[in-house]
Amino acid sequence: MSSPIAHSLIGLALGLIRFLPHYRRWDELAGQFRALWRPLLFCVLLANAPDLDYFFGIFRGNVNYYHQTVTHTLIWIGVTALAIWAYGRFRERRASWLSLGLLLALLGSHLLADWLTVDCAPPIGLTLAWPFSDRLFNATWAFFPPPAKQTLAALWSLQNLRLVLVESAITLPLVIIVLWFKHGRAKH
Numbered sequence: 711m712s713s714p715i716a717h718s719l720i721g722l723a724l725g726l727i728r729f730l731p732h733y734r735r736w737d738e739l740a741g742q743f744r745a746l747w748r749p750l751l752f753c754v755l756l757a758n759a760p761d762l763d764y765f766f767g768i769f770r771g772n773v774n775y776y777h778q779t780v781t782h783t784l785i786w787i788g789v790t791a792l793a794i795w796a797y798g799r800f801r802e803r804r805a806s807w808l809s810l811g812l813l814l815a816l817l818g819s820h821l822l823a824d825w826l827t828v829d830c831a832p833p834i835g836l837t838l839a840w841p842f843s844d845r846l847f848n849a850t851w852a853f854f855p856p857p858a859k860q861t862l863a864a865l866w867s868l869q870n871l872r873l874v875l876v877e878s879a880i881t882l883p884l885v886i887i888v889l890w891f892k893h894g895r896a897k898h
């Protein structure tokens with residue numbers, strides 16, 4: 711699994727692609743961020759949503775108990791995206807196919823990042839095709855480093871500091887590229 715840093719920055723990049731209009735000046739950009747904070751925050755949260763399974767593990771006394779099971783499958787992200795989309799359509803009557811694409815991309819980005827993360831704790835990988843197959847999927851050339859999360863103290867380890875730096879170095883440029891593409895093309 712990747713940490714919330716990678717998932718959040720990927721979610722932010724996808725949200726900016728969808729919602730940020732083209733802008734010319736930096737103060738315009740700051741204004742857009744202020745205006746768009748709700749949809750952008752929604753994108754960041756949704757890109758992290760599959761890790762809600764940590765929360766259910768608390769009741770079993772082990773946060774990893776359910777981790778990378780049901781919420782890390784293609785069927786779960788499909789059903790969740792459709793449910794949110796149908797709710798938006800019912801309430802606002804303007805949820806488009808593009809919105810459904812964004813929901814799938816946000817939730818799918820989570821599985822993609824986790825698939826690309828070095829997994830050291832068995833079972834290695836994600837059961838993406840559950841309930842149709844129990845096969846585990848993990849990229850052979852996974853490049854996101856594994857997190858240390860065996861204990862609470864391990865969260866503050868040097869290994870995780872390195873993880874934050876590597877993940878930021880890989881995913882922050884995605885946000886910068888989107889901002890760069892949206893700059894200087896505003897129509898007046």
Ligand SMILES: [Zn+2]
Binds near residue numbers: 712
């Ligand atoms: Zn995850």
